Amino acid sequence: MTATVTPHPAGSRRLFGELDQDTARLDQHPERRNRQGGPLDNRTGTGRGNLLSTSGANRLNASQAERLDQHASLRHLGPNWFAAVMGTGIVANAAATLPLQFPGMRGAATVVWALAALLLAGLSSAWAVHWVRFPDSARDHWNHPVMSQFYGAPPMALLAVGAGTLLLGRDAIGLSAAVTVDWVLWSAGTVLGLLTAFAIPYRMFTHHHVEPDAAFGGWLMPVVPPMVSAATGALLVPYVPAGQWRLTMILLCLAMFGMSLIAALVTITMIWSRLVHHGTPEAGMVPTLWIVLGPLGQSVTAAGLLANAAPSALPDLYARGLTVFSVVFGVVTWGFAMLWLALAVTVTIKTTRAGKLEFNLSWWGFTFPVGTCITGSSVLYAHTGANLFAAAAVALYILVVAAWAVVATRTVRGLLAGTLLRPTPAAA
Numbered sequence: 001m002t003a004t005v006t007p008h009p010a011g012s013r014r015l016f017g018e019l020d021q022d023t024a025r026l027d028q029h030p031e032r033r034n035r036q037g038g039p040l041d042n043r044t045g046t047g048r049g050n051l052l053s054t055s056g057a058n059r060l061n062a063s064q065a066e067r068l069d070q071h072a073s074l075r076h077l078g079p080n081w082f083a084a085v086m087g088t089g090i091v092a093n094a095a096a097t098l099p100l101q102f103p104g105m106r107g108a109a110t111v112v113w114a115l116a117a118l119l120l121a122g123l124s125s126a127w128a129v130h131w132v133r134f135p136d137s138a139r140d141h142w143n144h145p146v147m148s149q150f151y152g153a154p155p156m157a158l159l160a161v162g163a164g165t166l167l168l169g170r171d172a173i174g175l176s177a178a179v180t181v182d183w184v185l186w187s188a189g190t191v192l193g194l195l196t197a198f199a200i201p202y203r204m205f206t207h208h209h210v211e212p213d214a215a216f217g218g219w220l221m222p223v224v225p226p227m228v229s230a231a232t233g234a235l236l237v238p239y240v241p242a243g244q245w246r247l248t249m250i251l252l253c254l255a256m257f258g259m260s261l262i263a264a265l266v267t268i269t270m271i272w273s274r275l276v277h278h279g280t281p282e283a284g285m286v287p288t289l290w291i292v293l294g295p296l297g298q299s300v301t302a303a304g305l306l307a308n309a310a311p312s313a314l315p316d317l318y319a320r321g322l323t324v325f326s327v328v329f330g331v332v333t334w335g336f337a338m339l340w341l342a343l344a345v346t347v348t349i350k351t352t353r354a355g356k357l358e359f360n361l362s363w364w365g366f367t368f369p370v371g372t373c374i375t376g377s378s379v380l381y382a383h384t385g386a387n388l389f390a391a392a393a394v395a396l397y398i399l400v401v402a403a404w405a406v407v408a409t410r411t412v413r414g415l416l417a418g419t420l421l422r423p424t425p426a427a428a
Helices: 020-028 030-036 048-052 062-072 079-097 105-133 135-143 147-173 175-206 225-239 244-278 283-312 316-353 361-366 368-384 387-417
Strands: 003-005 208-210
Touching: 079 105, 079 147, 079 361, 079 368, 079 387, 105 135, 105 147, 135 147, 147 175, 147 225, 175 208, 175 225, 175 244, 225 244, 225 283, 244 283, 283 316, 283 361, 283 368, 316 368, 361 368, 361 387, 368 387
Parallel strands: 003 208
Antiparallel strands: none
């Protein structure tokens, strides 16, 4: 199947939430929905009225139809929802490494980590139901040239919660249990992240026809997970047996660092070119510009944390060299990240003043990417002692907490109102 990315894909105003094209495809193939239990009604997409009128063994009673209605809300649950876990997790993890600590801050961060863990468990369960109950919708997400990019979110959610378990959760469950949980989540997130880093670009190369102006921040989502694995894996290096096992661990993290960094730089170049030649995207896609900060900040964090872990795993010459590299690379990349942050803020303010920035799940892009710049600034402060990075980390943390509070509140309201799990009417 060949899909086409248009300059403004249908449903892009709710890019992270609903896909009008997917709904249209299901409408064109009613036999798919019949396999789900009958034609869909116009409200919930469950075919409740048809099911209640079916006689014999296929007939459902009212309570069964009620349960089916509840499951139907998961039809449009995509992998992009895991961005909420990422955004919540980074609020906790960034607080644990912030240069300036306040009384009660660690306790509050631990509560936020626990919330992220609960979100991860709940979303993972809901997504499993989505795949079992609505396999056609799930496959449509996988085949969609836009939504498929966000398959990078689930592995990063696993990695973020795993790192938070080691940094904060150990206060609640103990160090031994925290290390075990982190190993499980890191291993699962790394395997899934490596798969997305390969599979999604491969499908872009071979299955999708991509227009010249199609590049957007979401293209970074599938290639960033190995960088997150490199950063969070560095925290686990001291818990690996010394010798070949520890050496292998840090070398794998360095390899994933390079894998993700080069792929991200290529992609960022295409996004910059798209902006120069075709202008800023429509309002619904503006928050995806912030995703570019993710690989930038995360690479600075990974370089610094790997340098911290190097003395116990690498010969002294390479350990010292990695420390020098982490500072030089980190400062240079941090500078470009601040430039992109200024550009993203300016475009977002312009869109807001025009009254076009309506809420959708893409707003979670205001959280995790900025959070990686906080952890990157914190690690640079630890290596250089420069107050510039400490001040930047604190200022950015205030920004990300405010953004998280707004986005989380709007997300909860959207869930309660039912608007975030409903397809939008097809564009005229």
